[in-house]
Amino acid sequence: MRELRYSAPASVDEALECLADGSQDPRILAGGTDLLIQLRAGARHARHLVDIKRIPEMNVLHANARTGLRVGGAVSCAELVEHPAAGDLFPGLIEAAALIGSTQIQNRATLAGNLCNGSPAADTTPALLALDTTCIIAGPAGRRELSAAEVVTAPGRTLLADNELLVEIRVPPPPRGASDAYQRLIPRSEMDIAVVGVGASLVLEDDGTCSAARIALGAVGPRAFLATQAAFSLVGGPIDEAALEKAGTLAADVAQPISDKRGTTEYRREITAVLTRRVVADAARRAKGNV
Ligand SMILES: Cc1cc2nc3c(=O)[nH]c(=O)nc-3n(C[C@@H](O)[C@@H](O)[C@H](O)COP(=O)(O)OP(=O)(O)OC[C@H]3O[C@@H](n4cnc5c(N)ncnc54)[C@H](O)[C@@H]3O)c2cc1C
DSSP: OOEEEOOOSSSSSHHHHHHHOGGGGEESSSOOOTHHHHHTTTTOOEEEEOOOOOGGGOOOEEEETEEEEEEEETBHHHHHHTTTTHHHHHHHHHHHHHHOOOOHHHHBHHHOOOTTTTTTTSSHHHHHHHOOEEEEEEEETTTEEEEEEHEETTTTTSSSSSTTTEEEEEEOOOOOTTTEEEEOOSSSSSSSSSSSSEEEEEOOOOOOOOEEEEEESSSSSSOEEEOHHHHTTTSBBBHHHHHHHHHHHHHHOOOOOBBBBBBOOOHHHHHHHHHHHHHHHHHHHHHTTOO
């Protein structure tokens, strides 16, 4: 049996030192809900697990209307879901985090791990994309920022180098009249992965005109992505039946789903339209409450 080294660094710098030694085949361990399964199955390899949960900077969790949301790389989905202000400010992101697995899984799983694992069906990723999220990444050359939309490049692949660490996820403060929503369809009632996941965020003016919109699709392409035309079609008018119909159709047009045991391409495309309509309607209803 190969020896597996374990480190629990106390700072980001110490973690980066652990990651710097590529000969040790190091890998970041956050909640381990993906990684440990992949290691056991032989789908990923590591000789050194670098556990980031004891790093204070990785456990930052702040949410307020003035500064937005800051979620450290080691913050569990359960901590996020239970935060008193996060759900009021970003209900869509919180509904996505609350869908992950079971209570036990949510106690371990992190938002950063959900993104960095690179699954096309990750639930929180479309919700993050819809909120124009920024990721703060630390590496040997210092810190850099990537939008959440840029992080995942293909299934299981990200733009992060092996010696880099996602330190913090930042969501900008919601403007007046803004809100968001996330929904997915799964084949079973729970503990399954999304056939389609849709996140949306909207800003509504006092008269109900939509002045900004973002729609992100998950599980219908090799990575989650923004349905730009669908979102753009909502801007400048009210969120009425015609607007919902058009956004749903445009979102379905850009979906590139596969056919598998969870659903055919045609089924996933149809569900993309349905969920887009529902999610945009949800976000609009919530946004009206914030005008
Ligand atoms: C029973 C079960 C049910 C599940 N249900 C769902 C579900 O409904 N929806 C869903 O989306 N997911 C689901 N998942 C997967 C979900 O738990 C994970 O995607 C989780 O969010 C990953 O976070 P983690 O902290 O456990 O990451 P880990 O497993 O620790 O890491 C995942 C990957 O990301 C890398 N990584 C982690 N953190 C960082 C960081 N800060 N910087 C750079 N790289 C990093 C790791 O090296 C690894 O490659 C389920 C998992 C299980 C076991």
